[in-house]
Amino acid sequence: xxxxxxxxxxxxxxxxxxxxxxxxxxxxxxxxxxxxxxxxxxxxxxxxxxxxxxxxxxxxxxxxxxxxxxxxxxxxxxxxxxxxxxxxxxxxxxxxxxxxxxxxxxxxxxxxxxxxxxxxxxxxxxxxxxxxxxxxxxxxxxxxxxxxxxxxxxxxxxxxxxxxxxxxxxxxxxxxxxxxxxxxxxxxxxxxxxxxxxxxxxxxxxxxxxxxxxx
Amino acid sequence: xxxxxxxxxxxxxxxxxxxxxxxxxxxxxxxxxxxxxxxxxxxxxxxxxxxxxxxxxxxxxxxxxxxxxxxxxxxxxxxxxxxxxxxxxxxxxxxxxxxxxxxxxxxxxxxxxxxxxxxxxxxxxxxxxxxxxxxxxxxxxxxxxxxxxxxxxxxxxxxxxxxxxxxxxxxxxxxxxxxxxxxxxxxxxxxxxxxxxxxxxxxxxx
Numbered sequence: 001x002x003x004x005x006x007x008x009x010x011x012x013x014x015x016x017x018x019x020x021x022x023x024x025x026x027x028x029x030x031x032x033x034x035x036x037x038x039x040x041x042x043x044x045x046x047x048x049x050x051x052x053x054x055x056x057x058x059x060x061x062x063x064x065x066x067x068x069x070x071x072x073x074x075x076x077x078x079x080x081x082x083x084x085x086x087x088x089x090x091x092x093x094x095x096x097x098x099x100x101x102x103x104x105x106x107x108x109x110x111x112x113x114x115x116x117x118x119x120x121x122x123x124x125x126x127x128x129x130x131x132x133x134x135x136x137x138x139x140x141x142x143x144x145x146x147x148x149x150x151x152x153x154x155x156x157x158x159x160x161x162x163x164x165x166x167x168x169x170x171x172x173x174x175x176x177x178x179x180x181x182x183x184x185x186x187x188x189x190x191x192x193x194x195x196x197x198x199x200x201x202x203x204x205x206x207x208x209x210x211x212x213x214x215x
Numbered sequence: 216x217x218x219x220x221x222x223x224x225x226x227x228x229x230x231x232x233x234x235x236x237x238x239x240x241x242x243x244x245x246x247x248x249x250x251x252x253x254x255x256x257x258x259x260x261x262x263x264x265x266x267x268x269x270x271x272x273x274x275x276x277x278x279x280x281x282x283x284x285x286x287x288x289x290x291x292x293x294x295x296x297x298x299x300x301x302x303x304x305x306x307x308x309x310x311x312x313x314x315x316x317x318x319x320x321x322x323x324x325x326x327x328x329x330x331x332x333x334x335x336x337x338x339x340x341x342x343x344x345x346x347x348x349x350x351x352x353x354x355x356x357x358x359x360x361x362x363x364x365x366x367x368x369x370x371x372x373x374x375x376x377x378x379x380x381x382x383x384x385x386x387x388x389x390x391x392x393x394x395x396x397x398x399x400x401x402x403x404x405x406x407x408x409x410x411x412x413x414x415x416x417x418x419x420x421x
Contacts, residue, residue: 031255031397035340038248075315078338079308086301093297104296109347112300116343118252183248184412187405194398202392 006207017135020143023201027150028194032118037151038186040110044167047155049096049103050110051148056092057114058147061085062128062140065120074125081124085115119143154189229358230365237366240415241348243341244374245408250341254375255400258382262332264375270329270336272368274310275345279364281306283357286350303346311337341371377407 008015015023026032033054041047065081072080093111096103104111119128119140128136159165162180164172179185202209243249257267285302289295314337318329345367349360378400385399394402 029397031401032252034251034401035248035344038251075312075334078334079304079311082304082308082338083301086304089300090297109344109351112296112347113249113340113344115300115304116338116340121338182409182412183246184405184408187248187401187408191394191398191401191405194401195393198398199393 006204008204009207017138018142020139020141020146021149022146022197023204024143025146025150025197026119026123026143027147027190028197029201030118031194032123033114033147034190035113036107036110037147037154037190039183040107041151041155041158041186042162042181043106043159044152044155045100045103046107047151049100049107050114051151052099053089053092053096053107053111054114054117054147054151055144056095057085057088058117058119058144059137059140060088061115061120062124063133063137064088065124066129066133066136077125078121081120082116085117085120089115150190150193153193154186157189158185226356226358229356230362233355233359233362234366234369237345237363238370238373239411242370242374242411243344243348243367244371245404245411247344247348248404249344250339250371251404253335253339253341254371254378255397257332257335257375258379258400262335263328264379265372266325266328267332267336268368268372268375270314270333271339271342271371272365274307274314274337275342275364275368276361278303278306278310278342278346279349279360281310282346282350283360299347299350300343303343307337307342307346341367378404 020026024030027034027037036050036054040050061081061084064084065077068077068080070077089112093104096111123143128140131139156166158180159167160172161175162178162185164170164176180189237243241247244251244254256262257264282303285306289298289302292298311333314333315330318326318333322329345364348367349355349363355363381403382400385403386396388395390399
């Protein structure tokens with residue numbers, strides 16, 4: 001019977017901490033942190049800036065905030081989490097400014113907004129802080145990398161088909177639709193990606209279910 | 216007296232104009248997608264959207280008054296970009312604590328309901344984002360500031376309602392399973408956003 005099971009079914013428990021990469025991806029499965037992906041990830045440079053920003057701010061903040069004692073009231077803890085995020089934001093923004101010259105200007109308010117993102121404000125308490133430090137680190141990292149992958153895919157598609165370039169290098173002159181750079185295209189693209197991921201997720205979770213059952 | 220009336224008229228005019236801008240032209244949900252996660256969460260968990268919107272509008276109103284007087288002190292600093300997030304988070308945090316205390320003391324009928332959603336309404340990207348957007352317009356008058364704050368709250372409520380009325384249909388069996396719920400809701404928000412983009416008078420760039 002064990003032999004008939006798929007790799008995912010056999011290792012489901014062990015793979016739990018990597019679920020943030022795909023199975024419980026914060027953007028396409030949970031619908032968190034949509035603003036930077038939808039409104040600001042219209043170029044690869046923006047996507048990388050926000051992806052790096054999110055990865056550092058969220059990972060360091062969630063890890064540091066786990067040291068805040070639980071006897072402090074929930075309200076104060078949440079405020080402290082966001083304030084830790086603000087402290088981490090400073091070196092992160094400086095790093096991004098050093099890597100990409102105009103990045104802070106082009107990503108606008110979306111980088112500072114990451115200090116109060118849903119993984120810090122909501123998921124820290126309801127998910128991450130419930131585990132041991134080692135497990136938590138891998139879990140948070142998988143969620144942040146999951147976000148990075150999605151924002152990169154969205155940034156690549158939108159820049160390639162919206163502006164005809166990748167990282168500012170002109171590559172595509174035959175199929176360009178500048179409307180892809182607008183926020184409404186971001187919503188529709190992320191919606192389509194979420195549907196595709198849903199389909200794949202169902203296939204992984206229920207490999208023996210027939211095609212008709214998925215409709 | 217005439218000067219007072221003229222100043223009042225300007226104040227109300229600014230407030231109304233910026234309120235309308237925040238509701239329609241720069242709706243945080245449809246034009247910048249700031250707070251979409253909060254909208255989706257509130258719709259999924261069937262929170263009272265109007266109560267949530269009222270909490271958010273009140274918090275935005277109070278915090279924007281505070282920020283209006285703090286911002287001129289931050290603006291001249293060369294490192295203001297790094298200082299603004301912690302200051303705004305601290306302002307929202309203090310108001311959050313006060314809002315909780317007020318609810319505990321004065322709310323009788325809906326205390327339980329308010330307490331269950333207040334953290335969602337106060338501590339989210341839409342509130343922080345609205346404050347940042349308001350201060351982006353550095354020359355804004357007090358009326359513009361207030362109008363933008365109230366308009367953002369109302370805009371959020373209307374956007375949430377627009378999503379709420381469609382969510383049940385979008386989660387029904389009539390929708391293919393892969394699209395059901397969250398994916399099709401995002402596409403729906405995208406289409407409403409596109410419609411609003413057209414209504415405002417923009418032309419698509421293709």
